Amino acid sequence: MTVNVARDWRKFFSRRARKRGPVSPLTRQILAVNFVGLGLFAAGALYLNQFRSGLIETRIQSLITQAEIIAGAIAQTSARGPAATRVNPVIAAQIARRIVLPTQTRARLFNVEGTLVVDSRDLVFPRPVRSYALPQPGQEAQTTQSWIVRLEQRYARMLEWLFQRERPLYHELESARASDYPEVLAALQGNISGIVRKNSQGEPIISVAVPVQRFRVVLGGLMLTTEAADIDEIVRAERRAIIEVFLVALAVATVMSLVTAGAIVRPIRRLAEAADRVRLFKTERAPIPDMSRRNDEVGDLSVALIDMTSALYDRIDAIERFAADVAHEIKNPLTSISSAIESLAVARDEASKAKLMAIIHNDVRRMDRLISDISAASRLDAQLSRAKPEPVPIVPLLRALVDLFRETQEKPVTYQLRTIGLNREAEAGLVVRGEEGRLVQVFRNLLENAVSFSPEGGTITVLIRREADKIVVVIEDEGVGFPISGLERVFERFYTDRPDMTTGDGHSGLGLSISRQIVEAYGGTIEAENRYAVESAAAVDTEPQPIGARLIVKLRPY
Template sequence: MASATATGNPEPTAGEAAAGASAPRVRRARFRGLPGSRLGRLILALNLLGLAVLIVGALVLNELRQGLVNARIDSLSTQGELIASILNQAATVGEPEPAMDAALATELLQTLSNPRAQRARLFDSQGRLVADSDWMADAVERRELPPARGSENEERGFSLMPRPARPTTSQVEATLAREVGVALQGRRWAGMRQSDTGQRVVSVSIPIQHVRAVLGVVTLEASDVDAIIAQERRALIPFILIAISVTVASSLLLNSLVAQPVLRMARAADRVRQARARAISLPDLAKRDDEVGDLTRSLEAMTHSLSERMDAIESFAADVAHEIRNPLTSLRSAVETLDLVSDPAARERLLNVLKNDVQRLDRLVTDISNASRLDAELSRDQPRIIDLGRLIGDIVALYQATAKPGDVQVRFTPHQGMEAVTVMGREGPLGQIVRNLIDNARSFSPPGDAVSVGMLRVKGEAIVTVSDNGPGIPPENLETVFERFYTSRPKGAAFGGNSGLGLSIARQIATAHGGTLRAENRTGAEGRVLGAMFVLTLPEAAP
């Protein structure tokens, strides 16, 4: 009853564990609409929303203010043109040189003006003030008195809310004189200026023309501009409050959607680091369909893979300790018995046992070292296109060159007429698969027999077979042979020549390359077992 030297289940790599059926499924966030991050677009939109509300409100109110000012100018212009026309028709005397009757014009101005709505002034052709609606209405100029004693800041020459400088009387009169001067040239003037009280007023100056002669100027001004602007500013307060509310709400939302989940993930990672947990588990965050959910699922998959890796390492360490304990126990017993044995033949047998145990330990340590370095070698070497036929041919040629008389021969028989078969992988590990399979087949072949290595291409896959003429593998052990440290030696096989790791390493390498490795028996007539055969399947490299 013989079976191929076997090794354990392949030790999962980090990538394999993450892709395994037991690992959490990693769903990638689906980006729809505009390119970029969905969460990034949400952050940008929420922060811009409050600013947009404020900007839109300011633009609307600025447009409204300008419209109100323009409407006030139009209204004053209409009234001024009407008054100027009436004064031209009713208060003009003298031919052929017309002149304005100041007394009659004053009476007409008093009748036509509305002192409560605007201030009206009348200037003669020399720019001298003839009439003022404030005089006729007995209006008293009111000015706020300064406080009896200024605040500490004002006493020092500054204040937190500085007021605009009030123009002097000469500055106001000069501005008004320029405005009247423009009108005396026959052109209408309309705009804004400051009054002697510091208020902004909308002013219109209309020339009183008789044919082409300018007899005087009618000036109308409205001082309710500051009230309008103050009202507009009060109207802007709701927009400001809305913008502040949106900004605060967006900040709280971003804190809830981003900051707190990231903090939870950081704390979960700390628990894993401090060995209080084997894996991160945040199911409520993993259900989210955004970048935070994607990150959570990736972290869960990563830590799950690390947990499986740790379990595999612990299991591997326990198996190593068990396998090393057997030869060490045998060595100890042989050493303790050696001094008590005086028979030369018995001493020779004990020395042979010691030699075999030492060889077994050496083989175990070598294979354990290779198995522990395998993951690092697979992650360090970059895959490249490999001519599988050339690789197998070189390995078989080395066996043939080093064979001694009576050794089991190795023959390579690729499929006839087949072109070069290439695979994507790492040459060193792939060569190790072939060598392990050949060594395993030679250990179960009769002396002087031969091991056959074949290769063919089937539906885009490269298939390598290694066959021997040994006793075969019991059907119940076709999978067991790939378990770690499993070995079943035929009669006469050298003790300690197999560690039970060769086939486990071979399957692990095949899995890392996206392939498979299986064992089966070759049968002949009447189902007689002719030997064992291992079949390696690897995906062929894309052309």
């Protein structure tokens, strides 16, 4: 016993320690559910791939339109006559200076042989030089960027690595030819083409090439190149805004999840610990916290546990009372048998010995009936829980039982069975919900109780009627009735309050208790009351005397 208790306590404390971790499993689940949805939203919003692709496509179309305008101007002004096959580089350079340079776009013109003849970069003096800050040797680059910007950059690189094809690197060549640029080769074939590259900083470089043609004769290819770093900057700004909103939403979701989890986890933990105390505390009754004021599922759980614990304690009390009553009821016949045996040893005449032997036999029969009833009562709950209710025609069952009592009972009693307000067809429709064997046990107990109370020559009447949604069976006798103070106790276990004139030998006091237990298991009720004569009941100055007892059983129709 000591080992088992110690093991139970070790289980209790180990489980309690596991439950009282920094973050409970239920809290982690609540956080995970909230974070997954929020994370999916943020990932989808941060991707912004369609937005970026749309901006780049718009920029490409804009460059193509600009290139077509410039190519048309070059073809019309720098080439003369329908037989012209070349453009005038000087005139083309002037057009490029006036149209291209204000747009911050680089224009390059290639002749039909693929030779670069005009480069707008050469028209600007001094030539522009693009520079980027480099870190000092041996040191990391010093940056004042915020951690949100760094987070966005890492995220952008990850997305580019996961979802985008690697862009070709843009190389600045000293002596460029058309063969170095696929889009220019396509333009010299009379096609319009565009390519997106990246520079050493990862910024996009957009290049488009259109044919310079006059009278459907290709005179050369015009290539426009522009940096699209502003597009990436727009996307980065959007990402940073989304990240900031996401972080705020994440903080709010975390706080709300923790608050929600705390409102659920802490009460459930308290209820679990209280349930452990109920299980482990053998010497006292541990209370269950009352959370009924919450008006939610946790409050319902608290009320259910309180009711369950109360029912458990009531059942324990009932078992303890039952055990005490069993000990008391068994001790009485044992004491009587012991006294009879001691008296038998000193008895001198045969009459005294015969009388003592009769007492011993009577007490033995009483103990046998008592033990049988106790065994049946102790197994009844389990048997009823496993039994499946079935339709039972009540009138044939009662007729057969009354006929059996007429044939087998030694006491001279008259039995009557009547149905009230029912014809034969209606009698056949009286079918109750239950199990035939158990219902026979119920009405056998009630009839035996009536026989034990009835005087010799008395009448026991069984009445059957339909009442609203119940089928009612009434058993009446002509005995002395129940004590007024005992009407509420007649269904208690081992309750026996029989007048001297009744024959209560061999009865354990469990019959009515077992009957009520069976009837209530099938959704019915059973009541006890006394019968009174009309003139006696109308008397005012004297207490009315019962002329018999009445047991009323109400069963559910099937």
